[in-house]
């Protein structure tokens with residue numbers, strides 16, 4: 001899903017200002033923050049506060065299949081409360097969007113490149129969490145909006161790079 005930019009800004013402001021929205025900080029989800037901080041210390045993501053709201057608010061704004069949003073104009077992350085999802089992964093995913101914006105701004109800000117950057121850097125976490133390969137590939141396919149075969153190639157390519165160099169950090 002790729003809604004118009006202005007809509008994202010408006011929606012994120014709406015969520016942030018909603019009376020039922022709360023927030024997450026480093027101390028509550030150290031594992032997620034540390035995973036990203038270790039790879040990109042220069043982004044100083046430990047200071048980032050992440051807004052969290054009820055899934056009904058996301059649904060009301062038509063983000064039914066979206067778990068988190070990042071807005072570069074506001075430098076804000078919002079995620080939804082949903083028992084179906086692994087919140088640690090959503091936090092890492094959105095923090096990596098932030099990193100891509102802050103650290104990677106030399107590279108193209110094209111939506112697809114940014115998503116690939118996020119996913120490539122998230123793969124080790126999914127492996128660490130003992131996700132099965134087929135589930136990782138499904139996750140990649142869904143987020144890249146690509147076919148399973150392409151997601152599989154992407155996985156093989158990025159996984160190998162990640163294994164070879166611990167400090168893997170580019171597309």
Ligand SMILES: [Zn+2]
Nearest residue numbers: 093097115118
């Ligand atoms: Zn994403």
